[in-house]
Amino acid sequence: QLVLAHGGPGRQGRGRATLRNWKPDETGPAAGSFSLRGLPLDKLQAEAGSRLPVRGLLSGAFQLAGTPRAPVVTAKLTLAQAQAYGQRVDQARAQLRYDGRSVSVESFELDSGPAQLRGSAVFTRRGDTWKSGSLRFEVAGKGLRLAQGQSMAGLPEGLDGGLDLQ
Numbered sequence: 250q251l252v253l254a255h256g257g258p259g260r261q262g263r264g265r266a267t268l269r270n271w272k273p274d275e276t277g278p279a280a281g282s283f284s285l286r287g288l289p290l291d292k293l294q295a296e297a298g299s300r301l302p303v304r305g306l307l308s309g310a311f312q313l314a315g316t317p318r319a320p321v322v323t324a325k326l327t328l329a330q331a332q333a334y335g336q337r338v339d340q341a342r343a344q345l346r347y348d349g350r351s352v353s354v355e356s357f358e359l360d361s362g363p364a365q366l367r368g369s370a371v372f373t374r375r376g377d378t379w380k381s382g383s384l385r386f387e388v389a390g391k392g393l394r395l396a397q398g399q400s401m402a403g404l405p406e407g408l409d410g411g412l413d414l415q
Contacts (some may be wrong), residue, residue: 281313305331
């Protein structure tokens with residue numbers, strides 16, 4: 250077995266993989282953990298080539314299990330001091346899971362002042378490609394203002410009102 254460690258400011262991790270003839274064994278167990286603390290989201294987006302209008306400090310823990318051929322990755326993430334589409338977000342939390350056939354947001358919570366948004370989603374692929382599959386999601390919210398979604402949803406300026414979702 251090979252043990253890998255990576256560290257840096259606010260990042261650390263460990264991983265294990267089974268080797269056969271100095272190559273990863275596709276069917277051998279793999280495990281790992283990785284954590285981040287206070288990583289500026291704009292830096293992460295720049296590394297990934299993304300330009301979403303979202304800022305904040307990302308913290309979280311990732312777990313890897315399964316095998317290289319059939320990995321299972323879970324994550325618990327929080328985003329603090331956040332701003333999304335020009336709106337302040339007090340706290341954002343999510344639990345994610347990837348298992349090779351599906352990717353899911355097992356739960357997410359967004360709080361911005363009195364507004365709260367909760368939900369979950371799962372995409373399960375069909376066949377060997379991620380281009381087709383089924384998407385299922387649930388969203389609930391309370392205390393939402395339509396004006397908060399203007400820049401994200403392209404709503405007309407001056408439109409406002411309260412919104413609760415179930």
